[in-house]
Amino acid sequence: MAQNFESVEKALAEKLEGVQxxxxxxxxxxxxxPSLSIPDSATQLASTGNFQLSAYTISASPEQTRAPRLVxxxxxxxxxxxxxxxxINAQRDAIHQRIGEMIEAAAQAGANVIGLxxxxxxxxxxxxxxxxxxxxxxxxxLNGPTTAFLSKLARKHDIVIISPILERDEEKDDVIWNTAxxxxxxxxxxxxxxxxxxxxxxxxxxxxYYMESTLGHPVFETKYGRIAINICYGRHHPQNxxxxxxxxxxxxxxxxxxxxALSEPLWGIEARNAAxxxxxxxxxINRVGTEVFPNEFTxxxxxxxxxxxxxxxxxxxxxxxxxxxxxxxxRVQEGVLxxxxxxxxxxxxxxxxxxxxxxxxxxxAKSFTQAADPEYRPDIRREK
Amino acid sequence: MAQNFESVEKALAEKLEGVQxxxxxxxxxxxxxPSLSIPDSATQLASTGNFQLSAYTISASPEQTRAPRLVxxxxxxxxxxxxxxxxINAQRDAIHQRIGEMIEAAAQAGANVIGLxxxxxxxxxxxxxxxxxxxxxxxxxLNGPTTAFLSKLARKHDIVIISPILERDEEKDDVIWNTAxxxxxxxxxxxxxxxxxxxxxxxxxxxxYYMESTLGHPVFETKYGRIAINICYGRHHPQNxxxxxxxxxxxxxxxxxxxxALSEPLWGIEARNAAxxxxxxxxxINRVGTEVFPNEFTxxxxxxxxxxxxxxxxxxxxxxxxxxxxxxxxRVQEGVLxxxxxxxxxxxxxxxxxxxxxxxxxxxAKSFTQAADPEYRPDIRREK
Numbered sequence: 001m002a003q004n005f006e007s008v009e010k011a012l013a014e015k016l017e018g019v020q021x022x023x024x025x026x027x028x029x030x031x032x033x034p035s036l037s038i039p040d041s042a043t044q045l046a047s048t049g050n051f052q053l054s055a056y057t058i059s060a061s062p063e064q065t066r067a068p069r070l071v072x073x074x075x076x077x078x079x080x081x082x083x084x085x086x087x088i089n090a091q092r093d094a095i096h097q098r099i100g101e102m103i104e105a106a107a108q109a110g111a112n113v114i115g116l117x118x119x120x121x122x123x124x125x126x127x128x129x130x131x132x133x134x135x136x137x138x139x140x141x142l143n144g145p146t147t148a149f150l151s152k153l154a155r156k157h158d159i160v161i162i163s164p165i166l167e168r169d170e171e172k173d174d175v176i177w178n179t180a181x182x183x184x185x186x187x188x189x190x191x192x193x194x195x196x197x198x199x200x201x202x203x204x205x206x207x208x209y210y211m212e213s214t215l216g217h218p219v220f221e222t223k224y225g226r227i228a229i230n231i232c233y234g235r236h237h238p239q240n241x242x243x244x245x246x247x248x249x250x251x252x253x254x255x256x257x258x259x260x261a262l263s264e265p266l267w268g269i270e271a272r273n274a275a276x277x278x279x280x281x282x283x284x285i286n287r288v289g290t291e292v293f294p295n296e297f298t299x300x301x302x303x304x305x306x307x308x309x310x311x312x313x314x315x316x317x318x319x320x321x322x323x324x325x326x327x328x329x330x331r332v333q334e335g336v337l338x339x340x341x342x343x344x345x346x347x348x349x350x351x352x353x354x355x356x357x358x359x360x361x362x363x364x365a366k367s368f369t370q371a372a373d374p375e376y377r378p379d380i381r382r383e384k
Numbered sequence: 385m386a387q388n389f390e391s392v393e394k395a396l397a398e399k400l401e402g403v404q405x406x407x408x409x410x411x412x413x414x415x416x417x418p419s420l421s422i423p424d425s426a427t428q429l430a431s432t433g434n435f436q437l438s439a440y441t442i443s444a445s446p447e448q449t450r451a452p453r454l455v456x457x458x459x460x461x462x463x464x465x466x467x468x469x470x471x472i473n474a475q476r477d478a479i480h481q482r483i484g485e486m487i488e489a490a491a492q493a494g495a496n497v498i499g500l501x502x503x504x505x506x507x508x509x510x511x512x513x514x515x516x517x518x519x520x521x522x523x524x525x526l527n528g529p530t531t532a533f534l535s536k537l538a539r540k541h542d543i544v545i546i547s548p549i550l551e552r553d554e555e556k557d558d559v560i561w562n563t564a565x566x567x568x569x570x571x572x573x574x575x576x577x578x579x580x581x582x583x584x585x586x587x588x589x590x591x592x593y594y595m596e597s598t599l600g601h602p603v604f605e606t607k608y609g610r611i612a613i614n615i616c617y618g619r620h621h622p623q624n625x626x627x628x629x630x631x632x633x634x635x636x637x638x639x640x641x642x643x644x645a646l647s648e649p650l651w652g653i654e655a656r657n658a659a660x661x662x663x664x665x666x667x668x669i670n671r672v673g674t675e676v677f678p679n680e681f682t683x684x685x686x687x688x689x690x691x692x693x694x695x696x697x698x699x700x701x702x703x704x705x706x707x708x709x710x711x712x713x714x715r716v717q718e719g720v721l722x723x724x725x726x727x728x729x730x731x732x733x734x735x736x737x738x739x740x741x742x743x744x745x746x747x748x749a750k751s752f753t754q755a756a757d758p759e760y761r762p763d764i765r766r767e768k
Contacts, residue, residue: 001407238657247755268411277622367600
């Protein structure tokens with residue numbers, strides 16, 4: 001793995017041309033999106049701040065009885081700012097400031113809904129299996145410093161923000177959750193969604209910090225459309241995406257933290273498959289960079305103890321219901337990815353492909369019920 | 385769309401090199417598979433017969449208590465041989481002969497299980513919405529000429545063959561089904577699987593010829609492993625793949641017939657996502673070429689009546705549980721794709737990623753049951 005390799009799309013654009021480039025791009029990415037024109041002020045902020053800023057238009061067909069439902073969605077991928085040895089409050093405040101700059105650029109570019117990465121206020125410290133100081137990053141979804149910080153920005157810019165944090169449920173049992181807070185354009189919290197599937201793989205030792213969500217699959221009606229959040233490892237479970245779809249989501253965010261050696265060839269597949277299968281837009285966001293911790297830890301793979309989690313490869317992207325997708329953000333640099341979506345494409349694709357109509361949900365309700373029974377015997381046929 | 389563009393992988397190999405080629409390949413295809421050495425006699429048959437022959441090795445880690453479970457799987461993509469105006473029996477016999485040659489090559493290359501494309505004995509004539517003569521291609525799964533033809537080959541070569549045909553259920557109501565017949569290495573029929581999801585999209589007017597399967601999700605225990613068949617449009621439904629997985633499948637075939645303008649950017653995503661999500665191997669097989677019919681038909685897209693279905697783009701491939709995949713067969717040429725799989729990789733990946741453990745099947749059994757109720761109201765939260 002070459003850690004400084006920037007992106008597949010850049011390599012293709014550099015080396016292919018003409019029909020070859022067109023065909024490779026069409027087959028791998030679907031239709032080509034026009035760039036979205038954004039103000040110089042936004043570009044300037046990105047340049048000064050040294051983060052990538054890309055913007056595309058994902059259109060739908062015109063309809064007679066519905067106007068286009070245009071929404072500008074932004075995905076932000078970031079690195080931690082201070083070393084993990086800095087005081088917790090200082091680490092969080094520095095990331096707040098950094099994200100504040102990136103949100104400012106996104107807002108200048110006209111973003112309506114901004115999605116941040118999983119546990120965006122902190123290093124992804126679960127690999128250490130240590131509690132203090134990392135659990136001190138956990139905070140109240142309603143009254144914590146991060147929600148307070150973003151509420152101001154949401155109100156100021158008239159934007160919806162999806163803020164995935166480590167939540168301390170101060171009102172109930174003081175337990176920790178992996179939670180996405182949905183902040184309205186008014187600055188109020190509309191609600192929260194929690195991680196439905198907790199990994200038991202690699203260094204993702206999250207299952208000893210928090211449990212699977214008991215909130216189900218809520219969808220949030222916002223000023224800019226119906227939004228759901230499938231946090232990280234939930235993207236490996238198609239039935240999880242499906243329930244958000246069945247609850248009416250038009251855009252499903254997938255805030256993530258995942259590393260190259262483990263999942264990179266899967267990254268372009270799963271959220272995109274979910275967009276196709278559920279006639280929704282999906283926004284896959286991954287952190288970027290390498291995080292080094294003070295104490296060494298082992299990875300259950302026979303290799304020596306070490307202090308880093310591996311390279312978080314960024315590569316955030318947005319996929320559309322028709323199976324097309326944007327190029328990815330960089331594998332190595334922070335960035336803001338913006339797409340102007342016409343949400344009418346959801347229903348248009350629903351009518352064209354019809355998966356919601358042909359899904360035989362009653363059959364699978366019964367089959368899953370049977371298969372969930374510990375006494376279930378798989379339907380295996382043998383030669384008589 | 386450039387109809388003569390051969391394959392993405394060939395374009396990449398031609399124009400990229402060094403780290404760029406390595407990284408693009410790793411990110412897009414996962415780990416690189418070694419080529420599988422096959423006898424000259426097989427290569428010679430492919431050369432004489434003018435079809436592609438590619439072969440790879442998909443290994444697993446060695447285990448102490450289980451020997452490797454090596455199976456050579458072959459996917460065959462073919463074109464029709466005679467014009468669609470030829471007599472039905474002549475059309476079918478010509479395809480039989482052609483496939484006989486391709487199976488011979490696969491057998492010489494050591495194939496144990498061979499998968500054919502959807503409705504492989506006939507042109508994909510449902511676009512015409514005509515009944516005769518096309519429904520005359522339908523035949524008994526147990527006693528029809530195609531099963532008789534393949535049974536001999538299965539016994540001769542000690543191979544299992546997945547034979548997706550248009551079935552006439554002569555024993556029951558004389559109705560037509562879209563069926564995959566599973567032929568044992570003994571030459572006997574182990575059983576059949578039928579298409580669970582019937583398309584209502586584009587020129588796939590199949591829903592007026594046959595209905596959705598009532599056979600559920602059978603898995604077939606063969607000499608070479610546990611096999612299931614998800615026919616064509618069923619690949620768009622993740623819950624369909626999932627039930628085959630829950631019933632114990634290790635290899636799921638996806639015999640298909642699909643055309644470029646509609647689905648090509650989706651093709652590399654769906655069967656591969658299913659391999660990942662279900663810890664199984666998937667074998668995606670698509671026919672190749674353009675089929676022209678005697679009478680014109682319309683496509684419900686405002687364009688003039690025409691006589692062809694568009695280009696079937698081949699591109700058959702095999703995906704592994706770890707998310708890696710083979711290069712695709714050609715977009716324009718018939719071919720045989722062989723991979724030697726170590727089926728131990730299924731359980732190894734199951735243990736590593738654990739999706740079968742973390743799938744919360746009981747939650748989704750309940751959620752799907754509720755969502756399947758016409759009175760179900762989606763869980764939508766609004767700002768108070």
